[in-house]
Amino acid sequence: MADTADFWKSMESELFSQFGEESLSEVVPASQIQPKTAGGRRILNIFFIIDVSGSMRGMRIGQVNYAIENIIKELRTRDDLNSVIKVAIMEFCNEATWKTPTPILIDDYVFTPIDTYPAYTCYGKAFDALEVKLHKNGFMDPALGEYFAPLIMFVSDGEPTDFNEYPVALEKLKKNKWFSKSSKYAIAVGEGAKTEKVGRILEQFTGIRENVRYADEGAGLCNLIEYIAIRASEVQTSLVSSSYGGGKEQAQSIFNEVDNSLFSSIFGNQ
Amino acid sequence: MGSYAIKKSYTFENGVQLRSENGEIYTILQPLGRGGQGEVYKVQGADGVYALKWYHKDCLDRIDAAAFRKNLQKNVKQGVPTLSKGDVATQFIWPLQMIEPQAGSFGYLMDLFPAGYEPFKNVVMGLKKIPSTGQLIHLRWKSWFSVVTAGLNIVRAFEILHSLGLSYQDINDGGIAVNMTNGDVFICDCDNVSPDRTNLGIRGMMTFMAPEVVRGEKLPDRYTDEFSLAIILFRLFMHGHPLEGEATRDIRNDPSISDKQSEMQIYGTNPRYCLSSVNNTNPASLKYNSDVLKFGLLYPKELLDAFEQVFTLGIRENNKRLTATEWRKILLSVRDHLVLVNGYEAFFGKRYDKELPEGLRILKYKHGKEVYCMPDKILYSYHFNEFSNDFKTPVGKIIPTARKDVLGLYNASPHTIRFSMEGKEGSCPPKGKMPIMKGMEVSIDRTQFTVI
Numbered sequence: 225m226a227d228t229a230d231f232w233k234s235m236e237s238e239l240f241s242q243f244g245e246e247s248l249s250e251v252v253p254a255s256q257i258q259p260k261t262a263g264g265r266r267i268l269n270i271f272f273i274i275d276v277s278g279s280m281r282g283m284r285i286g287q288v289n290y291a292i293e294n295i296i297k298e299l300r301t302r303d304d305l306n307s308v309i310k311v312a313i314m315e316f317c318n319e320a321t322w323k324t325p326t327p328i329l330i331d332d333y334v335f336t337p338i339d340t341y342p343a344y345t346c347y348g349k350a351f352d353a354l355e356v357k358l359h360k361n362g363f364m365d366p367a368l369g370e371y372f373a374p375l376i377m378f379v380s381d382g383e384p385t386d387f388n389e390y391p392v393a394l395e396k397l398k399k400n401k402w403f404s405k406s407s408k409y410a411i412a413v414g415e416g417a418k419t420e421k422v423g424r425i426l427e428q429f430t431g432i433r434e435n436v437r438y439a440d441e442g443a444g445l446c447n448l449i450e451y452i453a454i455r456a457s458e459v460q461t462s463l464v465s466s467s468y469g470g471g472k473e474q475a476q477s478i479f480n481e482v483d484n485s486l487f488s489s490i491f492g493n494q
Numbered sequence: 495m496g497s498y499a500i501k502k503s504y505t506f507e508n509g510v511q512l513r514s515e516n517g518e519i520y521t522i523l524q525p526l527g528r529g530g531q532g533e534v535y536k537v538q539g540a541d542g543v544y545a546l547k548w549y550h551k552d553c554l555d556r557i558d559a560a561a562f563r564k565n566l567q568k569n570v571k572q573g574v575p576t577l578s579k580g581d582v583a584t585q586f587i588w589p590l591q592m593i594e595p596q597a598g599s600f601g602y603l604m605d606l607f608p609a610g611y612e613p614f615k616n617v618v619m620g621l622k623k624i625p626s627t628g629q630l631i632h633l634r635w636k637s638w639f640s641v642v643t644a645g646l647n648i649v650r651a652f653e654i655l656h657s658l659g660l661s662y663q664d665i666n667d668g669g670i671a672v673n674m675t676n677g678d679v680f681i682c683d684c685d686n687v688s689p690d691r692t693n694l695g696i697r698g699m700m701t702f703m704a705p706e707v708v709r710g711e712k713l714p715d716r717y718t719d720e721f722s723l724a725i726i727l728f729r730l731f732m733h734g735h736p737l738e739g740e741a742t743r744d745i746r747n748d749p750s751i752s753d754k755q756s757e758m759q760i761y762g763t764n765p766r767y768c769l770s771s772v773n774n775t776n777p778a779s780l781k782y783n784s785d786v787l788k789f790g791l792l793y794p795k796e797l798l799d800a801f802e803q804v805f806t807l808g809i810r811e812n813n814k815r816l817t818a819t820e821w822r823k824i825l826l827s828v829r830d831h832l833v834l835v836n837g838y839e840a841f842f843g844k845r846y847d848k849e850l851p852e853g854l855r856i857l858k859y860k861h862g863k864e865v866y867c868m869p870d871k872i873l874y875s876y877h878f879n880e881f882s883n884d885f886k887t888p889v890g891k892i893i894p895t896a897r898k899d900v901l902g903l904y905n906a907s908p909h910t911i912r913f914s915m916e917g918k919e920g921s922c923p924p925k926g927k928m929p930i931m932k933g934m935e936v937s938i939d940r941t942q943f944t945v946i
Contacts, residue, residue: 282659282689282692283658283659283660283689283690284659285659286656286658286659286660286661286689286690286691286716287657287658287659288659289659289690289716290656290657290659290690290716290817290819291657293813293817294817294819294820297817297820298819301861301862302861334811334813335813336813337691445657446657446819447577447657447881447883450881451881454881
């Protein structure tokens with residue numbers, strides 16, 4: 225180490241003599257390089273689960289549309305990810321519908337805006353519709369290739385209206401192996417959703433407190449979704465050896481203390 | 495010969511007092527101008543001088559005036575578009591207060607354009623008329639850096655607006671003013687801003703409208719904003735209109751069709767990009783669109799490719815238009831390809847090969863982003879943090895060193911930069927200096943790049 229420091233020190237004095245002496249006083253190891261997959265491209269499914277109930281109308285669904293369109297375009301430019309990214313979008317209110325009948329390759333995805341409906345917010349319908357697809361005869365068809373654990377983003381602006389039904393659906397979903405292995409994020413949008421109660425319900429979905437984020441009307445949902453999609457997909461696709469059921473690394477969040485200052489937590493300071 | 499003047503009558507005489515909806519009094523000082531929608535006055539309030547826009551009654555009669563007013567009240571209440579964790583779209587001259595209705599109309603109050611800003615139209619023409627003398631004077635940008643920064647300021651304003659789920663719906667060159675020294679911009683006429691896919695009857699200005707709006711098939715929304723934004727940028731960078739070329743001239747000069755029909759063809763039913771690289775049936779003319787051809791050779795290919803996509807595929811497919819976020823990334827890349835060589839600015843990365851100046855180093859990021867570096871290049875927050883949108887806060891400066899083949903970097907950020915080359919590692923603390931050498935791997939904050 226000392227030799228290395230001397231090398232740069234001598235280099236510095238050669239290069240910067242006119243600027244006086246400073247810097248390069250200590251040698252710190254370079255940051256770690258993220259591990260790469262051994263070879264072959266695996267599929268990373270990214271699922272967006274979007275609340276399209278009446279209260280999302282106007283600016284809120286406008287924010288969601290702008291954010292998703294941009295992240296699809298951004299992920300397309302990141303061609304050195306060692307994965308093939310596919311996207312599926314679910315809209316839910318009284319019912320849950322997959323806007324994409326099957327996950328679509330990010331390069332082929334033609335985004336069309338999501339509409340809202342004068343209807344309730346039934347989390348249970350969304351959870352059921354997700355559970356059905358997290359199987360090999362659904363969106364995780366092994367005939368199409370090998371999969372990374374999916375990335376799931378859930379966006380809603382309020383607590384569920386199906387209080388009695390959603391817990392049953394969530395319990396069933398939690399028993400799904402792909403769901404437990406997946407990386408899950410929940411974003412509450414708008415003032416009305418910034419409650420402990422909504423936070424606790426969404427925490428049941430994500431399993432990790434840090435992965436429940438809050439985007440108020442001005443919080444830049446676009447930045448938040450971009451951050452989650454890019455960071456989480458990088459993390460997901462670098463976990464080569466993680467096995468079914470999830471290793472310890474799956475319990476980590478991409479959000480650290482620095483990010484808490486950038487993006488609000490629904491629970492206040494975490 | 496006698497002179498004829500058409501007397502423009504304004505609704506309010508100087509000295510008339512108007513009351514805002516929260517009870518404050520504003521006195522008309524002088525009219526500033528009038529347009530299709532209304533009149534603008536300079537007014538005196540208790541705490542300063544403002545601009546006041548008053549709508550033409552007949553304009554309000556053509557739309558749902560009650561809904562329009564309610565939306566404007568909502569915009570006043572919400573305030574200038576702001577992302578809660580920092581960025582404010584200060585570029586917008588936002589409606590501040592509503593003025594009480596009278597005689598079937600109403601108005602709103604906003605800040606005046608500050609001094610030192612030129613109307614966008616003048617900036618594109620490079621000319622300005624002195625009102626008192628009628629004399630024409632030339633306007634000059636301070637630098638190419640300022641031109642690109644002006645573009646960035648425009649797109650960043652719309653990026654914030656759009657990411658909040660709003661759309662502007664009437665982007666045109668009449669409401670934009672530019673500081674040609676530092677690239678700062680102001681955008682006024684924010685009275686049509688509404689939640690995306692909600693329209694209150696305003697369609698916009700023909701030459702800036704998306705073709706589907708010109709054809710009357712659709713009302714403005716975020717996607718049509720994106721088309722209009724691309725026209726603004728084309729005018730800023732190329733000094734022309736993307737849909738005007740040799741065929742346009744033939745259409746306008748055809749006596750068998752009316753002006754209205756010809757405009758409909760050019761901007762609505764048969765829009766054709768003048769720099770299209772494939773089957774160009776409306777090429778920019780050497781005689782009439784020489785600026786467009788000249789500037790087309792100047793900028794990095796990435797910018798020209800972006801225009802080509804929007805004005806060919808994007809004419810029909812909304813999805814092929816670029817979002818303001820995509821434009822920000824492209825313009826940052828254009829600025830990253832601009833360096834000072836012997837005291838003169840030069841863009842690299844053009845359609846044709848250009849020899850790189852001696853000593854130039856490129857910072858290559860993992861997703862393909864490249865930053866061309868020569869001494870005096872300033873690096874900004876987004877260079878050290880890939881999730882930053884901040885293109886204004888300097889975090890570093892490229893400096894010369896005693897060796898021609900090695901550049902230096904002054905670290906003006908609060909982070910320590912770590913670097914390695916040929917197995918040797920080093921670090922550069924805040925306010926420190928480090929070499930930028932070919933083959934070096936650099937890591938800062940959460941961002942890494944290689945020097946080539």
